Amino acid sequence: MKATRCGYLLPVLLTLLLSACAINPVTGQQELMLLSEADERQLGSQTDLSVVEQYGFYPDGALNSYVDSLGQQMARLSHRPQLDWSFKVMDSPVVNAFAAPGGYIYVTRGLLAAVNDEAELAGVLGHEIAHVTARHSARRYSQTLLTSLGVGLGVSLAGDYGDVIEPLLQVGTGLLFLKYSRDDERQADALAVEYASKAGFDAGQLANFFDSLERMNAREGEGGRLPEFFSTHPSPENRQASVRQMAADWQRRLPERTLRRDHKGYLQRINGLVYGDDPRKGFREGDWYYLPEPGVQFRIPDEWSFDRSALQARMAAADKKALVLFEVKEGTGLDAALSEFVEGMQAKVLKSTTGTRAGLPSRQVISQVSDQQRTIRIQSDFILGQGQIFVFHGLAEDAEFPSRHALLAGPAASFAKIADQNKRERQPRRIQIKAAPQSTSMQAFLRAQGVDKELWQEVAWLNGKQLTDQVAVGEWLKVAK
Numbered sequence: 001m002k003a004t005r006c007g008y009l010l011p012v013l014l015t016l017l018l019s020a021c022a023i024n025p026v027t028g029q030q031e032l033m034l035l036s037e038a039d040e041r042q043l044g045s046q047t048d049l050s051v052v053e054q055y056g057f058y059p060d061g062a063l064n065s066y067v068d069s070l071g072q073q074m075a076r077l078s079h080r081p082q083l084d085w086s087f088k089v090m091d092s093p094v095v096n097a098f099a100a101p102g103g104y105i106y107v108t109r110g111l112l113a114a115v116n117d118e119a120e121l122a123g124v125l126g127h128e129i130a131h132v133t134a135r136h137s138a139r140r141y142s143q144t145l146l147t148s149l150g151v152g153l154g155v156s157l158a159g160d161y162g163d164v165i166e167p168l169l170q171v172g173t174g175l176l177f178l179k180y181s182r183d184d185e186r187q188a189d190a191l192a193v194e195y196a197s198k199a200g201f202d203a204g205q206l207a208n209f210f211d212s213l214e215r216m217n218a219r220e221g222e223g224g225r226l227p228e229f230f231s232t233h234p235s236p237e238n239r240q241a242s243v244r245q246m247a248a249d250w251q252r253r254l255p256e257r258t259l260r261r262d263h264k265g266y267l268q269r270i271n272g273l274v275y276g277d278d279p280r281k282g283f284r285e286g287d288w289y290y291l292p293e294p295g296v297q298f299r300i301p302d303e304w305s306f307d308r309s310a311l312q313a314r315m316a317a318a319d320k321k322a323l324v325l326f327e328v329k330e331g332t333g334l335d336a337a338l339s340e341f342v343e344g345m346q347a348k349v350l351k352s353t354t355g356t357r358a359g360l361p362s363r364q365v366i367s368q369v370s371d372q373q374r375t376i377r378i379q380s381d382f383i384l385g386q387g388q389i390f391v392f393h394g395l396a397e398d399a400e401f402p403s404r405h406a407l408l409a410g411p412a413a414s415f416a417k418i419a420d421q422n423k424r425e426r427q428p429r430r431i432q433i434k435a436a437p438q439s440t441s442m443q444a445f446l447r448a449q450g451v452d453k454e455l456w457q458e459v460a461w462l463n464g465k466q467l468t469d470q471v472a473v474g475e476w477l478k479v480a481k
Contacts, residue, residue, distance in 0.1 A: 044102025123206025130191030
């Protein structure tokens with residue numbers, strides 16, 4: 001495994017020796033950069049394929065077209081209008097936005113739910129555009145290559161086995177989650193204000209987005225998890241005040257323009273947006289994990305931890321010596337999936353059998369994978385669905401495997417079709433836009449709308465309000481039901 005990684009890094013390091021400096025399109029200054037513009041485009045394209053496979057895009061063509069149109073408008077006014085820019089909505093409930101090299105920009109549906117007008121969204125998109133135009137994402141990747149850091153989210157799901165089984169996991173999207181510096185963030189804020197202002201938006205609304213995220217963090221309490229956006233986009237000092245000042249400066253430079261916000265128009269576009277976790281993509285109840293869309297379920301071993309990231313899941317024994325990874329992959333052939341696994345892992349197949357799981361064709365394989373330090377044995381199950389392959393990998397140290405085999409094989413052995421129609425038809429909450437019928441408190445409005453009490457604070461936050469705030473008669477507001 002290590003030799004393969006070094007072989008991958010060698011041409012990059014040779015590039016560094018031959019041509020390590022490039023001109024930054026924004027500053028005009030030379031900087032260390034291992035990626036040419038052609039390299040950026042290629043890397044962005046590869047990352048985009050990984051995003052499609054691992055997360056998927058939110059299946060609303062009109063909303064995706066709207067976000068792309070808004071982003072393209074500002075990208076044409078940026079320092080790198082020649083890039084083939086792409087703006088897409090990721091089907092994820094977290095509040096975040098990402099930029100990949102080459103002009104690939106992503107926002108989550110969770111972020112769209114948290115935004116309150118078009119100018120605010122324009123500011124967020126401008127901020128991500130800036131990370132590309134100033135080559136922040138490309139520079140982060142260059143630094144990652146130099147230090148040979150692992151960047152896969154999937155690797156973190158694999159725990160102590162991450163280094164050994166890295167080829168199993170989709171690491172292409174890891175680039176999206178590397179952390180920017182505060183200097184990068186200051187520059188991206190300034191460029192976002194410039195791009196949004198030139199496109200005719202009230203760029204000061206970007207500060208409202210940052211205000212909203214900080215209120216979210218305060219609502220979760222001291223020690224609560226930071227919003228995902230701040231985990232990758234650290235907040236510089238006096239951020240909101242700086243953004244508002246820069247926006248005011250640009251308004252003075254563009255006195256002939258009426259800068260727009262468009263609150264109602266934006267809310268109309270997100271009416272019906274899926275909010276929170278989408279149970280159709282998978283949900284846990286008790287010791288069972290259900291996948292309603294393909295209509296299957298499997299059992300989580302007793303007292304094992306469980307977590308998931310998009311189409312991947314991990315189950316781990318308390319002592320961390322046994323681990324089961326699950327994922328759903330696109331595919332129509334078990335042989336091809338098995339060959340990809342064996343070749344990618346450089347695995348030694350010890351046993352291979354064919355059979356069925358829940359009436360579906362399956363292959364079971366026991367294999368060994370070694371690095372310089374240890375040998376891992378893997379119980380793998382490949383189950384062929386309708387254009388999908390369900391994959392289970394149970395891992396343990398070679399010496400531990402015989403005593404752990406039954407547990408490792410358990411989730412795949414329990415794989416079955418969902419019999420409970422209610423679980424098959426589980427539906428997500430959605431954002432609904434309602435006009436307040438009378439002047440009242442936010443809390444009273446949410447009660448009258450039938451919003452679950454446990455969501456009141458969260459939905460108030462979505463609207464940029466506290467529960468005690470007054471809403472005006474006719475005011476347009478989001479509810480989640």
